[in-house]
Amino acid sequence: MIIHEFEAAFELMKKLSDEGFDAVVVGGAVRDTLLGAPVHDVDVATSAKPEQMKQVFKKTVDIGIEHGTILVLDAKEPVEVTTYRTEGTYVDHRRPDQVNFVTDLAEDLKRRDFTINAMALRLNNEVVDLFGGQQDLKAKKIRAVGIASERFQEDALRMLRAVRFSAKLNFTIEEETLRAMTVHASDLQFIAMERIKAEFDQIVRSAHPYVGFKQLKETTLAAYVPGNFEKIEQWKSFSASSTEVGWAMFSYLENDPNLVKAYRGSNKESQFVQHVLRAIELLHEPIENRSLFDIEQAVWQAAVMIYNHVEHGEISIEEIVQRKRALPIASKQQLAVTGKHLLEWTGQKGGPWLKQALDQLVTDILEGRVQNEEQHIKGWVERECRF
Numbered sequence: 001m002i003i004h005e006f007e008a009a010f011e012l013m014k015k016l017s018d019e020g021f022d023a024v025v026v027g028g029a030v031r032d033t034l035l036g037a038p039v040h041d042v043d044v045a046t047s048a049k050p051e052q053m054k055q056v057f058k059k060t061v062d063i064g065i066e067h068g069t070i071l072v073l074d075a076k077e078p079v080e081v082t083t084y085r086t087e088g089t090y091v092d093h094r095r096p097d098q099v100n101f102v103t104d105l106a107e108d109l110k111r112r113d114f115t116i117n118a119m120a121l122r123l124n125n126e127v128v129d130l131f132g133g134q135q136d137l138k139a140k141k142i143r144a145v146g147i148a149s150e151r152f153q154e155d156a157l158r159m160l161r162a163v164r165f166s167a168k169l170n171f172t173i174e175e176e177t178l179r180a181m182t183v184h185a186s187d188l189q190f191i192a193m194e195r196i197k198a199e200f201d202q203i204v205r206s207a208h209p210y211v212g213f214k215q216l217k218e219t220t221l222a223a224y225v226p227g228n229f230e231k232i233e234q235w236k237s238f239s240a241s242s243t244e245v246g247w248a249m250f251s252y253l254e255n256d257p258n259l260v261k262a263y264r265g266s267n268k269e270s271q272f273v274q275h276v277l278r279a280i281e282l283l284h285e286p287i288e289n290r291s292l293f294d295i296e297q298a299v300w301q302a303a304v305m306i307y308n309h310v311e312h313g314e315i316s317i318e319e320i321v322q323r324k325r326a327l328p329i330a331s332k333q334q335l336a337v338t339g340k341h342l343l344e345w346t347g348q349k350g351g352p353w354l355k356q357a358l359d360q361l362v363t364d365i366l367e368g369r370v371q372n373e374e375q376h377i378k379g380w381v382e383r384e385c386r387f
C-alpha cells in the first residue's frame, strides 16, 4: 500500500537502496499513516552520509547539512532526507548543535522523543517499531523513548512537545513521562522563547487545546512561560480555526493584549490579536457602521467566535458580514473625491485638518448623512469645513 503522499519518498529510498544504503520513512508521517490521519511532510532517513546522498541524487539543496539534512529534488515532490544520527552532548538542557552520523537505524530511532514518533517504515512496508509505538498509538499514550527523566533533562523542549502532541491527538501522557515533566518543568527556562512559541502555535490551534492547557498547568510547565493560565477551563470544546485565532483566544483569556509579544511573536500576529480584542469589546454594544468599516472580516470572525464561546454570546457572523458588505463604501479609495477636491473647494493649504476632514467624510457617508457623490460631497464641504 504505497499511499500517494509516499510516492516521492519511496522513489528516493529505492535509489538509495539500489546503491547499497538503508533508507526509511520516519517520524510524523509513519505515526499519522498508522493513525489514518492526513500526512503532510514525509521525512526520509538513511544510512548514507550527506556527501554520499549527493552522489546518488542529481538535484539537492543543503538545508541543514550540518545536521545531515538535505532536500532532494529528484522526485516529483521535494523530500527532506537526513542521515541516521545520534546527538552530541546536551548543554543547558537544549538540543546540541553537533550530531554524529551513524549507519544503524536503531541508533537513530533511540534519540527520538516519543514512542509514537520513533517508528520507521521500510520500502517493503514493514514498520520498524522498537519501543512499542503502535501499542501506544492504540492506547492513545505519549510515552518518552527510554528513561523519561533523562530525555527531558537532555532537551527541555520535549516537555512542550509532549503537551503539543497530546493536544493535537487527544492522547494522555503516560504516567512516568508525566511525572518526569513535573520534576523537570523548571528547565523550560533554558529554552529560547521562539522555540516555545512554535510549540504554543500548535497547542492553541490544536483540536483539543484544553487537554494541552490542563497538562501545562498540572505539570507546572505553565509557571515558566508568559500567562497566568487562570481561565483554562474556557478552552473546553473550543477549537481555533487558525493559529492567529488561537492566540487571540489565549490573549483574551489572559486579558493581555501584549501576550503575543511576550512570546516573541511577530508584530503582524500581535496586531491581529489586538484588533480582535478591540472587536470583542465592540461586540458588547450595537456595532456602528464605522467599526464595521474599520475592522476587517477575519478579525470579526475571530472576535465573534471567541465572544460567543466565552461570553455565551449569540452574535451571528453572517449578519456582520452582510452589514459590512452593504456599507456604501468598503475602503477610503472608494470615496468619490480626493484630498485635492477638498483643497480646491476650500482654497486652503494642506495640513492635519485635511486628514481629519476626509475621515469625518467617511463616517458621514457610512452613517448615511451624505451620499458618496461629488456634488453631494461638495455641499458637505461647504457646510462642514469652515475656516
Ligand code: ATP
Pocket (backbone or CB within 6 Å): 026, 027, 028, 029, 095, 111, 112, 113, 114, 117, 118, 155, 157, 158, 161
Ligand atoms: P508534525 O506532524 O507535527 O510535524 P512530527 O512528528 O513530524 O510532527 P517534527 O517536529 O516535525 O514532528 O519532528 C520530526 C521528528 O523528529 C519527530 O517525529 C521526532 O521523531 C523527531 N524530533 C523532533 N524534535 C525532537 C526533539 N526535540 N527531541 C527528539 N526527537 C525529536
Ligand code: MG
Pocket (backbone or CB within 6 Å): 028, 041
Ligand atoms: Mg514534521
